[in-house]
Amino acid sequence: MQTVKVWDLFVRLFHWSLVVTFTLEALVLDEDSNLHEQVGYFVLALIGARIIWGLVGTKYARFSSFKPSIPAAIGQLGDMATQRETAHMGHSPLGALMIYNLLVSIALIGFTGWLMTTNMFWGSDGIEELHEGLVIWAGASVGVHIVAVIFESRRSHVNLAKAMVTGYKTLPKQDRN
Amino acid sequence: MQYEKSSKESLALIGLILAQSICALFFLSDVATDAYWMGWSAFGGSWHLTVEALATLALIMGIIVEARYLMQMLRRQSRIERGISIASGALHELMEEMFTDWKLTPAEQDVAGFTLKGYSIAEIAQMRGSRDGTIKAQLNAIYRKAGVENRGQLVSLLIEDLMRAPLIKRETAV
Numbered sequence: 001m002q003t004v005k006v007w008d009l010f011v012r013l014f015h016w017s018l019v020v021t022f023t024l025e026a027l028v029l030d031e032d033s034n035l036h037e038q039v040g041y042f043v044l045a046l047i048g049a050r051i052i053w054g055l056v057g058t059k060y061a062r063f064s065s066f067k068p069s070i071p072a073a074i075g076q077l078g079d080m081a082t083q084r085e086t087a088h089m090g091h092s093p094l095g096a097l098m099i100y101n102l103l104v105s106i107a108l109i110g111f112t113g114w115l116m117t118t119n120m121f122w123g124s125d126g127i128e129e130l131h132e133g134l135v136i137w138a139g140a141s142v143g144v145h146i147v148a149v150i151f152e153s154r155r156s157h158v159n160l161a162k163a164m165v166t167g168y169k170t171l172p173k174q175d176r177n
Numbered sequence: 178m179q180y181e182k183s184s185k186e187s188l189a190l191i192g193l194i195l196a197q198s199i200c201a202l203f204f205l206s207d208v209a210t211d212a213y214w215m216g217w218s219a220f221g222g223s224w225h226l227t228v229e230a231l232a233t234l235a236l237i238m239g240i241i242v243e244a245r246y247l248m249q250m251l252r253r254q255s256r257i258e259r260g261i262s263i264a265s266g267a268l269h270e271l272m273e274e275m276f277t278d279w280k281l282t283p284a285e286q287d288v289a290g291f292t293l294k295g296y297s298i299a300e301i302a303q304m305r306g307s308r309d310g311t312i313k314a315q316l317n318a319i320y321r322k323a324g325v326e327n328r329g330q331l332v333s334l335l336i337e338d339l340m341r342a343p344l345i346k347r348e349t350a351v
Contacts, residue, residue, distance in 0.1 A: 077248075078251040078254060078255035081247075081252040081255065082251075082255050082256075082283055083282070083284035083287065084287065084307075085307040086305070133203075137199075140202050156306065
């Protein structure tokens with residue numbers, strides 16, 4: 001057994017703030033309200049801060065520690081297919097792809113939302129459809145993310161959701177990457 | 178190399194699954210919005226919605242079949258990954274056949290593959306990220322299903338089959 005601090009306070013606050021604000025924006029707030037716009041800008045600010053933190057933050061928060069890699073992602077799929085119990089210290093290769101997917105699609109949701117307030121695109125159906133399509137995409141991604149977290153927690157015997165709350169991962173054995 | 182070829186194949190399959198998932202998501206949200214606006218009674222009133230929903234369902238079922246096939250391919254690939262002998266292609270085919278005959282689970286297939294290659298329990302546990310005890314239990318299940326007592330007998334089963342089959346098939350020669 002080995003307990004390691006992997007997620008710093010910023011990463012955890014970012015994650016859970018995004019959970020709350022995305023849920024509010026997609027499901028709760030009236031889409032024509034002022035508040036929907038305000039919260040949208042806050043989400044964009046969150047994403048911006050995360051990108052900066054990805055360049056200057058702590059070890060496992062940096063993009064350089066979870067570079068997108070197709071071979072590594074296929075390797076992890078192989079581990080899943082053969083029911084191996086290998087765990088990862090920071091973000092897993094598939095987890096990393098999901099992070100980039102969510103960062104980009106949520107940023108695009110914010111961007112298209114802002115476009116809808118500009119004179120040029122105000123009332124444009126195309127931009128609105130794009131905005132809503134991206135929300136469906138991001139929502140489905142969130143669903144996949146949650147299922148994957150549960151599946152990977154069971155496979156690797158590391159409670160990933162708990163780690164995102166406490167910041168600590170408890171790995172069954174020492175020599176992991 | 179066989180490994181690179183199968184790696185490319187699985188990559189293509191992943192691409193296909195992703196593309197079809199995006200389509201399925203699109204159709205599914207379309208059906209859901211239509212049903213939301215027109216009410217669920219719309220399924221009885223118009224064939225269009227019902228057919229659309231059924232087509233989406235068929236697409237999703239196709240994706241599930243592809244995903245299962247991908248898992249199979251990846252399983253095979255992770256086993257070949259550590260095989261370097263020239264005969265690994267034919268050998269793996271034989272191993273695969275035996276494993277299917279014995280109805281081994283994916284985890285047991287992985288452990289059996291490593292065992293046949295001569296890895297120790299500790300080494301297999303290390304590679305699979307599990308405890309020695311887990312591997313021992315899986316080995317016992319493998320021996321029971323194969324109807325043998327120990328590793329030596331398991332290996333001789335493979336050798337026996339291998340001597341009957343041609344080591345390298347002409348068309349799949351590496």
